[in-house]
Amino acid sequence: xxxxxxxxxxxxxxxxxxxxxxxxxxxxxxxxxxxxxxxxxxxxxxxxxxxxxxxxxxxxxxxxxxxxxxxxxxxxxxxxxxxxxxxxxxxxxxxxxxxxxxxxxxxxxxxxxxxxxxxxxxxxxxxxxxxxxxxxxxxxxxxxxxxxxxxxxxxxxxxxxxxxxxxxxxxxxxxxxxxxxxxxxxxxxxxxxxxxxxxxxxxxxxxxxxxxxxxxxxxxxxxxxxxxxxxxxxxxxxxxxxxxxxxxxxxxxxxxxxxxxxxxxxxxxxxxxxxxxxxxxxxxxxxxxxxxxxxxxxxxxxxxxxxxxxxxxxxxxxxxxxxxxxxxxxxx
Numbered sequence: 247x248x249x250x251x252x253x254x255x256x257x258x259x260x261x262x263x264x265x266x267x268x269x270x271x272x273x274x275x276x277x278x279x280x281x282x283x284x285x286x287x288x289x290x291x292x293x294x295x296x297x298x299x300x301x302x303x304x305x306x307x308x309x310x311x312x313x314x315x316x317x318x319x320x321x322x323x324x325x326x327x328x329x330x331x332x333x334x335x336x337x338x339x340x341x342x343x344x345x346x347x348x349x350x351x352x353x354x355x356x357x358x359x360x361x362x363x364x365x366x367x368x369x370x371x372x373x374x375x376x377x378x379x380x381x382x383x384x385x386x387x388x389x390x391x392x393x394x395x396x397x398x399x400x401x402x403x404x405x406x407x408x409x410x411x412x413x414x415x416x417x418x419x420x421x422x423x424x425x426x427x428x429x430x431x432x433x434x435x436x437x438x439x440x441x442x443x444x445x446x447x448x449x450x451x452x453x454x455x456x457x458x459x460x461x462x463x464x465x466x467x468x469x470x471x472x473x474x475x476x477x478x479x480x481x482x483x484x485x486x487x488x489x490x491x492x493x494x495x496x497x498x499x500x501x502x503x504x505x506x507x508x509x510x511x512x513x514x515x516x517x518x519x520x521x522x523x524x525x526x527x528x529x530x531x532x533x534x535x536x537x538x539x540x541x542x543x544x545x546x547x548x549x550x551x552x553x554x555x556x557x558x559x560x561x562x563x564x565x566x567x568x569x570x571x572x573x574x575x576x577x578x
Contacts, residue, residue, distance in 0.1 A: 269307035272377025276300030276359040277366035277414035278441065278533045278542050281479045281501050282423075284457050284508055286408065288468075290476035291424040293431065293483065294414035295542075297365060297441070299568040302357040304333075304374035306382050309352035316355040323349065336372040336399035337379060343395065344383035351379075360564065362447040364534020369411035372399035392416065404450060420570070422483060435489030437570040440522070440543040440554055441533070444514040445563035448538035453510045456537075460509060471504050478504070489572065495529025495544045502531035510536030514561055519543075521560035525553045 275298050282292025312323030314334075319327050326334055333355070334348075341348035355374070359367040376395045380387045387395070393412050400407035413428040414421050420431040461468040478497045485494035502519050505511055515532045518541040522530035530543040541562075545553045554565045 269305060270378040270380070270382030271303065271305045272374040272379075272381060273301055273303045274370040274373035274377070274415040275302070275366075276370055277411060278439070278540070279364070279410075280420065280533075280542070281482050281497065282475055283505060283533070283535060284454070284510060285472040285475035286410070286423065287454065287457075288461075288472045289425065290472050291422050291479045292410060293479055294410055294417075294421045294423060295439070295570055296414060296417055296420065297359075297439075297566075297568045298418070298571070300359045300365065300370075300566065302355070302359055302367070302370040302374045304371065304378040305354045306337075306351045306375075306378045308350060310350075312349040312351055312353075314353040314355070316353075317357070318361075323351070323353070332368050332399040332403035333371045333375055335402045336375040336395060339395050339398045340376045340379040343387075343391070344380055344385045346379065346383050348379075351382075353378075360443060360540075360566075362539075363443055364448060364539040365441070366411045366415045368403040369396060369400055369407075370415040372396045372403075373412070373415050375399075389416075418571075420486060422479070431483055432487045433489070433570055433572050434487055435491075435572040437486075437491060437494070437572070438545050438547045438550055439568050439570060440527075440545055440550055440557065441566040441568070442518045442522075442541045442543065442554075442557040442562035443564040443566070444512070444518060444538055444540065444561065446512070446514060446538035448535045450535040453535040453537050457508050457510065468508070471507055474504050475501060491528045491544060491546075495527065498529030498531040498542070498544060499523065505532055505536060508536075512537055514538070515541055517560045518557050518562055521556045522553055525549075525556035527553050 277294045280293040280295050286292035314323055338348045359365050361367050373396050376392050396412040410423045422429045422431050478501050482497045519530045522543040526549050528544040533540050533542040
């Protein structure tokens with residue numbers, strides 16, 4: 247979760263490595279992109295929403311030998327599979343920063359964030375691990391230090407990471423992100439969200455590469471779409487600040503149309519958006535890199551059941567619900 251202050255500063259040169267004197271616990275939540283997928287790469291703003299009901303926790307404690315227990319793998323730390331390399335990177339980077347020996351940790355990871363669905367799973371696990379290890383050392387890292395350590399893991403997970411996820415999974419409010427700078431966004435009234443999993447994993451590298459190729463072939467088209475998405479981001483921020491669900495939903499439908507023009511939607515995603523629209527959602531759009539993954543729908547609370555059922559009938563393999571709290575403007 248977000249760090250609001252530092253108890254004491256992290257030493258510039260870690261002391262002699264030692265085992266943790268006590269256990270540590272950390273947590274973080276999921277995220278969804280409300281607006282700005284792909285266009286953020288070309289300088290436009292993106293907006294990420296915290297999914298506070300999707301949580302990851304990591305706990306560490308002193309043990310005779312390093313081990314890890316998770317849904318992906320349980321066993322010795324040194325034998326962990328490649329999929330856990332980002333979280334082990336976060337473990338080792340944080341342990342080095344605070345002067346602990348990572349090889350003496352017994353680690354337990356629990357998460358309700360679906361993997362490889364664009365909901366911030368890798369960043370959330372890394373953030374939870376950073377917090378758990380620093381807590382075990384008795385050191386409260388600053389937000390900037392935490393971000394830096396999460397980003398080290400995110401670069402391993404994704405090759406290159408903008409930093410949006412590393413901020414969003416630790417922020418209790420929506421985040422406007424542009425040119426590497428996060429800014430909290432005010433939400434005037436609670437918003438009910440339905441996240442529908444299409445059952446297919448998107449490919450960030452394929453989606454980003456496809457947009458890049460389209461930009462090279464038709465630069466004016468991509469520039470116009472980026473401009474449209476930037477305008478929609480501004481409208482969405484105003485709608486959040488006014489608590490106007492109908493206006494926000496309209497921007498979501500428009501945002502999906504623009505992303506489809508970029509070539510990053512897919513028939514399964516379009517079907518889920520159409521089902522949400524036909525069943526009375528305020529708005530719906532793909533969230534994340536596209537070509538698979540999830541659709542985010544904005545709904546009235548009393549319509550969540552019927553809209554969820556309609557999206558399941560249209561092919562969703564899993565439905566997640568969450569509420570975006572109103573009246574917040576707190577960031578990390």
